[in-house]
Amino acid sequence: MRLSRYFLPVLKxxxxxxxxxxHRLMLRAGMIKQQQAGIYSWLPLGFKxxxxxxxxxxxEQVRAGHIPLLMPTLQPADLWQESGRYDAYGPEMLRIxxxxxxxxxxxxxxxxxxxxIFRSHVESYKSLPLTLYHIQWKxxxxxxxxxxxxxGREFLMKDGxxxxxxxxxxxxxxxxxxxxxxxxxxxxxxxxxxxxADSGPIxxxxxxxxxxLAETGESEVFYDAQVPDLKLGxxxxxxxxxxxxxxxxxxxxxxxxxxxxxxxEALFNAIPEERxxxxxxxxxxxxxxFGTKYSEAMGATVNTPDQGRVPVHMGSHGIGVSRLVxxxxxxxxxxxxxxxxxxxxxxxVGIVNLKQGDVSCDSACEALYRAFVEAGLEPxxxxxxxxxxxxxxxxDLIGLPWRITVGPRGIASGxxxxxxxxxxxxxxxxSEEAVExxxxxxxxx
RNA sequence: CGGGGCGUAGCGCAGCCUGGUAGCGCGUCUGUUUUGGGUACAGAAGGUCGUGAGUUCGAAUCUCGCCGCCCCGACCA
Numbered sequence: 001m002r003l004s005r006y007f008l009p010v011l012k013x014x015x016x017x018x019x020x021x022x023h024r025l026m027l028r029a030g031m032i033k034q035q036q037a038g039i040y041s042w043l044p045l046g047f048k049x050x051x052x053x054x055x056x057x058x059x060e061q062v063r064a065g066h067i068p069l070l071m072p073t074l075q076p077a078d079l080w081q082e083s084g085r086y087d088a089y090g091p092e093m094l095r096i097x098x099x100x101x102x103x104x105x106x107x108x109x110x111x112x113x114x115x116x117i118f119r120s121h122v123e124s125y126k127s128l129p130l131t132l133y134h135i136q137w138k139x140x141x142x143x144x145x146x147x148x149x150x151x152g153r154e155f156l157m158k159d160g161x162x163x164x165x166x167x168x169x170x171x172x173x174x175x176x177x178x179x180x181x182x183x184x185x186x187x188x189x190x191x192x193x194x195x196x197a198d199s200g201p202i203x204x205x206x207x208x209x210x211x212x213l214a215e216t217g218e219s220e221v222f223y224d225a226q227v228p229d230l231k232l233g234x235x236x237x238x239x240x241x242x243x244x245x246x247x248x249x250x251x252x253x254x255x256x257x258x259x260x261x262x263x264x265e266a267l268f269n270a271i272p273e274e275r276x277x278x279x280x281x282x283x284x285x286x287x288x289x290f291g292t293k294y295s296e297a298m299g300a301t302v303n304t305p306d307q308g309r310v311p312v313h314m315g316s317h318g319i320g321v322s323r324l325v326x327x328x329x330x331x332x333x334x335x336x337x338x339x340x341x342x343x344x345x346x347x348x349v350g351i352v353n354l355k356q357g358d359v360s361c362d363s364a365c366e367a368l369y370r371a372f373v374e375a376g377l378e379p380x381x382x383x384x385x386x387x388x389x390x391x392x393x394x395x396d397l398i399g400l401p402w403r404i405t406v407g408p409r410g411i412a413s414g415x416x417x418x419x420x421x422x423x424x425x426x427x428x429x430x431s432e433e434a435v436e437x438x439x440x441x442x443x444x445x
Numbered sequence: 446c447g448g449g450g451c452g453u454a455g456c457g458c459a460g461c462c463u464g465g466u467a468g469c470g471c472g473u474c475u476g477u478u479u480u481g482g483g484u485a486c487a488g489a490a491g492g493u494c495g496u497g498a499g500u501u502c503g504a505a506u507c508u509c510g511c512c513g514c515c516c517c518g519a520c521c522a
C-alpha cells in the first residue's frame with residue numbers, strides 16, 4: 001500500500017476523551033473513530049489488525065477440531081425465554097421490537113441459539129463430540145463503557161460451544177479450548193495466563209479466565225512469578241489425545257494464578273515470598289464447562305447406545321477479538337506509539353522515502369515495494385511529500401515492527417537502513433539483504 | 446446507577462466570573478521555501494458557540510429543562 005493513496009487519518013494531538021494508552025494510540029493512529037459511547041467504526045488500519053487477530057483465532061480453532069459457522073446478531077426473544085435468561089439478563093441486554101411488535105434482542109452471547117441449532121439437527125450420540133463456534137459482533141449495554149475498544153458496548157467475540165455425551169468428554173473439550181487459546185495468544189505475541197475464575201451469570205462449575213498482565217487491567221491478579229514464563233512454544237499438540245491435552249492444562253494451571261474473585265490468601269502465601277506477584281490484568285478470554293444447564297432447559301438431548309435419551313454436556317468458550325486489539329497495544333507500546341508484534345501487524349514493513357521526487361530514492365523504494373509484494377508480504381510505502389521527521393513520526397506511531405529507510409546518503413553507496421521498531425536498532429545493508437532479512441523473520445512465525 | 450466534570454472550526458484549547466461585531470495553536474487549501482526526526486514565510490477556506498425555552502435593547506457568556514461525552518465508584522468478553 002502506498003500511504004499517499006491510503007486512508008490513515010493520524011492525529012498529532014491526543015484526543016481529550018482518551019485516557020489510557022491503547023485508546024489514545026488507536027485514535028491517534030487512525031485505527032478507530034468513536035460513534036457513540038462504547039461503539040466504534042474500525043478505520044482501515046484498525047480493521048486490518050482486527051482481521052489479522054480474527055484470522056489467527058480461526059486458524060487455531062480449526063486446528064483444535066472446532067467448526068466455524070455464523071449466527072445472526074439479532075435473536076428472537078422466545079429462545080431466551082426458554083432458557084430463563086430473558087428475564088435474568090437485565091438491562092445489559094439490548095431489547096428491540098420489529099415492525100410486527102415481536103420481541104427481539106441484539107445477542108450478548110449465543111448459548112440459546114447454538115443449542116437451538118443443535119437440537120434441530122442432532123439426535124444421536126454418534127454425532128458427538130461436536131464443537132461449533134463463530135466470530136460475531138455482540139452487544140452488551142454496559143452501564144459505563146470505557147477504555148476504547150477494551151470495554152465497548154459493541155464488540156467482536158469468538159464464542160464456541162461444545163456438545164458432548166459425558167462430562168468426561170466435555171472436560172476434554174474444555175481442556176482442548178484451554179490449549180488452543182494458549183496457542184492463539186502466543187501467536188499474537190501475548191502472554192495470557194489462565195486463572196481460575198468465577199462463573200458469573202453463564203453458570204457452571206469449571207471456568208478459567210485468560211489474563212494479559214498490564215497495569216491498566218481491570219482485574220486484580222495474584223500469581224506465582226514463574227507462571228508468565230510458561231510457554232507452549234514449538235511443541236506439536238494432538239488435540240485428540242486426552243492425556244496430552246490434560247497434561248498441558250495441568251502444566252499451565254498448577255502454579256498459583258487467580259483473580260481477586262477467587263483469590264485465596266492462604267494458598268497464595270504458600271508460594272515462596274520472592275515469587276509472589278500482585279498486579280493487574282486484562283481479561284481476553286474465558287472458558288466454561290456448565291454441564292446440562294442449557295441442554296436440559298431447551299431439550300437438547302441425544303439417543304444413547306443403550307437406547308436411552310440424555311441431555312448433552314456443554315461448555316462455552318470466548319475470546320474477546322476486538323478487545324485484544326486494545327490489550328495488544330497496552331502490552332506493546334512506548335511514548336512514540338504502538339509496537340506491533342509481527343504476528344498481528346497491519347503491514348509487515350514500512351518503507352520511508354526520505355527524498356520523495358529524487359530519482360534514485362524513488363526507484364529504490366519502488367523496487368523494494370515490488371520485492372516485498374513478490375515475497376508475499378504487505379509493505380506500507382510512505383511516498384508522501386513530507387519531510388523526514390513527519391514520516392518517521394508516523395511510522396513510529398502506527399508501530400510497524402520493521403522500517404526500511406531510503407535516503408540519498410545511503411543510496412549513493414547502495415545501502416538502505418533496516419530499523420526495528422521495538423529496539424530502535426538500525427543496520428545498513430543492501431535492498432536485497434533487507435528484503436531477505438524481513439522475509440526470513442516473517443517466514444519463521 | 447450514585448458522585449464529579451465537560452460540550453466554542455477536523456483536533457487541542459482560550460473567551461463565560463464582570464452580557465456588547467467569536468479568537469489562538471495544530472491540521473486543511475494556494476503559492477514560495479525547505480528536505481536524515483512533526484520545516485519556514487505569505488495568503489485563504491472553515492463555527493446556527495450541543496439543543497430548547499427564559500431573562501435582556503442585546504446571550505458563547507446569566508437561569509431552567511433536555512441531549513451527548515468523559516472520569517471515579519458499584520457491575521462485565
